[in-house]
Amino acid sequence: MIISKAPRLTDQQLAEVESIVGDFGCKIQVIFGAHRNIYAIIGDERSETMVNRLLGMDYIARVDRMESVYKLMDVRSDLANHRMIIGGVELGTEPFIAAGHCTIDPQNGNAFLETAAAVKEAGAHVIRGGVWKPRTSPHSYQGSSDTMKYLIEARERTGLPVIAEIMDEPQLAVALDAKVDMLQIGTRNALNYTLLAEIGRRTAEAGIPVLLKRGRHMGPVDEFISAAEYLAANGNPNVIFCPRGTMPSLDGFRNHPDECITPLLKDKSWAPVVADPSHSVGRAKFVPACSLAAIAYGADGLIIETHVDPITGIGDDPKQSITPDVLKKLIQDVRTMWGLKSVRG
Ligand code: PEP
Ligand code: MN
Numbered sequence: 001m002i003i004s005k006a007p008r009l010t011d012q013q014l015a016e017v018e019s020i021v022g023d024f025g026c027k028i029q030v031i032f033g034a035h036r037n038i039y040a041i042i043g044d045e046r047s048e049t050m051v052n053r054l055l056g057m058d059y060i061a062r063v064d065r066m067e068s069v070y071k072l073m074d075v076r077s078d079l080a081n082h083r084m085i086i087g088g089v090e091l092g093t094e095p096f097i098a099a100g101h102c103t104i105d106p107q108n109g110n111a112f113l114e115t116a117a118a119v120k121e122a123g124a125h126v127i128r129g130g131v132w133k134p135r136t137s138p139h140s141y142q143g144s145s146d147t148m149k150y151l152i153e154a155r156e157r158t159g160l161p162v163i164a165e166i167m168d169e170p171q172l173a174v175a176l177d178a179k180v181d182m183l184q185i186g187t188r189n190a191l192n193y194t195l196l197a198e199i200g201r202r203t204a205e206a207g208i209p210v211l212l213k214r215g216r217h218m219g220p221v222d223e224f225i226s227a228a229e230y231l232a233a234n235g236n237p238n239v240i241f242c243p244r245g246t247m248p249s250l251d252g253f254r255n256h257p258d259e260c261i262t263p264l265l266k267d268k269s270w271a272p273v274v275a276d277p278s279h280s281v282g283r284a285k286f287v288p289a290c291s292l293a294a295i296a297y298g299a300d301g302l303i304i305e306t307h308v309d310p311i312t313g314i315g316d317d318p319k320q321s322i323t324p325d326v327l328k329k330l331i332q333d334v335r336t337m338w339g340l341k342s343v344r345g
Pocket of ligand 1: 279
């Protein structure tokens with residue numbers, strides 16, 4: 001639908017517009033209003049080039065497309081009945097919990113193994129462990145493939161699936177070789193389209209679930225869903241949205257908590273949402289409240305940094321990991337919140 005700057009297009013402008021949309025197999029239907037006309041595009045109006053050519057006309061204020069630009073992730077797509085089962089949980093049917101270290105300490109693999117056992121006991125379904133880390137400073141610990149062995153050992157000992165973040169294709173190859181069960185794309189790569197496409201292709205056959213974090217400078221909801229579309233369009237529709245806070249931060253929190261985006265995502269896309277309260281608020285003491293808020297907003301689950309002894313951890317663990325005891329109580333409260341009528345009907 002085309003909205004002109006002036007209430008009506010001149011005959012010459014209308015002819016120009018008809019010629020542009022005609023190049024893409026579309027027609028214009030004029031809707032005559034008392035104060036202004038609206039120019040509906042009839043036909044497949046998804047071409048970005050067509051829209052950009054229209055927007056290039058200085059008499060056009062806006063072009064609104066009725067059809068979604070993300071065909072596969074759209075709530076009306078054929079994939080809307082797609083189901084994902086991870087760690088024995090069908091997402092959407094009960095709260096899904098992933099928990100574990102921000103970062104696996106190469107000097108203290110045992111702490112990670114202890115945490116893995118403890119989060120399982122607390123009720124987690126998936127173990128998280130950072131093997132490679134996107135660090136703001138190049139002088140901070142960057143992670144190491146050497147810690148992959150601990151992640152795999154945690155899986156062997158607990159029988160639970162494991163998740164790790166990958167930031168590039170070599171890391172993807174190592175993770176796939178190790179048969180990591182679930183991949184995380186971090187906030188910094190949320191708009192790295194070539195990486196998203198490659199992950200989609202390389203995980204298509206096995207259908208490995210991909211947790212796609214929200215870019216911390218990400219714009220509209222559509223941009224987030226379109227990023228997920230890159231994975232689906234390249235063969236892997238097992239995408240999970242992960243709000244994790246955005247910038248600028250709310251003074252005192254690490255980011256600006258954005259779990260409230262969940263109902264908007266669910267309005268537009270069928271994909272599950274697993275929120276990350278740890279990075280959203282960035283302090284262990286705020287994590288339980290943020291977790292419950294995320295569930296209240298309709299999240300299907302949570303990924304929570306948890307450590308048996310946070311103060312001895314590395315990366316984010318000392319400041320934002322909760323302990324397995326806190327996790328256990330929180331999971332009970334999450335279940336209560338999940339069951340409230342106003343939350344899930
Ligand atoms: C993490 O999960 O430890 C992490 C680095 O996440 P994000 O990409 O959301 O910052
Ligand atoms: Mn972290």
